[in-house]
Amino acid sequence: MSAFNAIGDEREIDREEYTPGVEPQPTWCPGCGDFGVLKSLKQALPEVGRTPEETLVCTGIGCSGKLNSYLDTYGFHTIHGRSLPVARAAKLANDGLEVIAAGGDGDGYGIGGNHFIHTARENHDMTYIVFNNEIFGLTKGQTSPTSPKGHKSKTQPGGTAKTPIRPLSMSLTSGATYIARTAAVNPNQAKEIIAEAIEHDGFAHVDFLTQCPTWNKDARQYVPYIDVQESDDYDFDITDRGEAAQMMQETEDVLNEGTVLTGRYYVDEESPSYQEEKKEPRPRPAGTAGRAVLRRRRRVGT
Numbered sequence: 001m002s003a004f005n006a007i008g009d010e011r012e013i014d015r016e017e018y019t020p021g022v023e024p025q026p027t028w029c030p031g032c033g034d035f036g037v038l039k040s041l042k043q044a045l046p047e048v049g050r051t052p053e054e055t056l057v058c059t060g061i062g063c064s065g066k067l068n069s070y071l072d073t074y075g076f077h078t079i080h081g082r083s084l085p086v087a088r089a090a091k092l093a094n095d096g097l098e099v100i101a102a103g104g105d106g107d108g109y110g111i112g113g114n115h116f117i118h119t120a121r122e123n124h125d126m127t128y129i130v131f132n133n134e135i136f137g138l139t140k141g142q143t144s145p146t147s148p149k150g151h152k153s154k155t156q157p158g159g160t161a162k163t164p165i166r167p168l169s170m171s172l173t174s175g176a177t178y179i180a181r182t183a184a185v186n187p188n189q190a191k192e193i194i195a196e197a198i199e200h201d202g203f204a205h206v207d208f209l210t211q212c213p214t215w216n217k218d219a220r221q222y223v224p225y226i227d228v229q230e231s232d233d234y235d236f237d238i239t240d241r242g243e244a245a246q247m248m249q250e251t252e253d254v255l256n257e258g259t260v261l262t263g264r265y266y267v268d269e270e271s272p273s274y275q276e277e278k279k280e281p282r283p284r285p286a287g288t289a290g291r292a293v294l295r296r297r298r299r300v301g302t
C-alpha cells in the first residue's frame with residue numbers, strides 16, 4: 001500500500017525500510033518463533049500503509065523484548081512487564097502514532113498482567129502482541145504463566161502443579177475489542193491477523209504462539225495448527241461475546257493436549273476506543289460553576 005511522505009506526496013512503502021542499518025540481524029536462536037513475529041510485522045505494516053516514522057513499537061523484557069531492535073520504527077525498550085503503560089502514554093501524547101506493544105508471556109501475562117487487564121478494559125487504541133512460548137526464554141527456561149500443568153523446568157523439576165492462565169478468555173473478560181491467536185508456524189495467517197489488529201480501532205490483542213526450541217523442547221506442539229475460520233468443524237460468530245467465549249475456552253482447553261487452534265476469536269467494531277471517547281465533548285459537572293461563584297463572593301465579602 002502507499003503512504004504519504006513528509007510533504008504530503010503519495011509514495012510506495014518498501015518492506016526493507018523497516019530493517020535498521022545498525023544491528024539488522026536478530027540474535028535469536030536458530031528456529032526461534034520470534035522470527036515469525038518480526039516477519040509478519042514487517043509484512044503487515046507496509047500493507048496497511050504505516051511508515052516507519054508513523055510507528056512506535058514498545059517492548060518489555062525477554063527475548064521477545066528485542067523486537068524493536070530489529071525494526072527501524074520508533075522504539076522504546078521498557079522495563080519488565082511495562083510495555084503497555086509506556087505505549088498508553090505515547091498514544092495519549094500523540095494520537096497520530098501507530099502504537100504497537102509487544103513482549104513475552106512472562107512479561108505480559110505475569111509481571112505485567114495488571115497493565116494488560118486495564119489497558120484492555122479501557123480499550124486503548126493499540127496493538128498488543130504477546131510472544132507466547134510458554135516459558136521464560138531469556139532467563140533460560142523457567143516456568144511461565146502459560147506453561148502447561150505438569151511442565152518440567154529448572155524451577156519446577158517435578159512438574160508444575162499450577163494450571164496455566166487463559167490469555168484469550170482473560171482478554172475478553174477484561175474488555176479487549178479484537179482478540180486473535182496465531183502462530184509462527186502459520187506466517188500467512190499471522191501477517192493477516194497482525195494487519196487487522198493494527199487497523200482495528202481499539203485494543204487489539206494477538207496471542208502469538210512462538211516456539212522456543214532452546215528451552216522448551218515441547219515446541220513442536222504448535223504444529224499442526226487448525227485455523228478456526230478455515231475449518232468446517234468450527235462455526236461461531238466472532239461478533240458474539242458468548243460464542244467467542246465458548247470458542248476461546250475450547251481453544252485453551254485443547255492446546256496442551258496437542259490440538260492447536262488459531263484464528264480470530266472476537267471483534268467488536270462498535271465500542272469506541274479510549275481515544276475516540278476522549279474526543280467527545282464532556283458535559284460540565286453540575287453545580288461546579290455555582291460553587292465557584294459562591295467562593296469568589298465569600299472572598300470579597302459579599
Ligand SMILES: Cc1ncc(C[n+]2csc(CCOP(=O)(O)OP(=O)(O)O)c2C)c(N)n1
Pocket residue numbers: 061062063064065080103104105106107108131133135136137138139144
Ligand atoms: C523486575 C524484573 N524481574 C525479573 C527480571 C528477569 N527477567 C528478565 S526476562 C524474564 C522473563 C522473560 O520471559 P518472557 O516474558 O516469557 O519472555 P521470553 O524471553 O520468553 O520472550 C525475567 C524473569 C527482570 N528483568 N526484571
Ligand code: SF4
Pocket residue numbers: 027028029031032033034063064133137138211212213214215
Ligand atoms: S532462548 Fe528461546 S525464545 Fe529466546 S531466542 Fe532462543 S529460542 Fe528464542
Ligand SMILES: [Mg+2]
Pocket residue numbers: 062104105106131132133134135136137144
Ligand atoms: Mg516467554
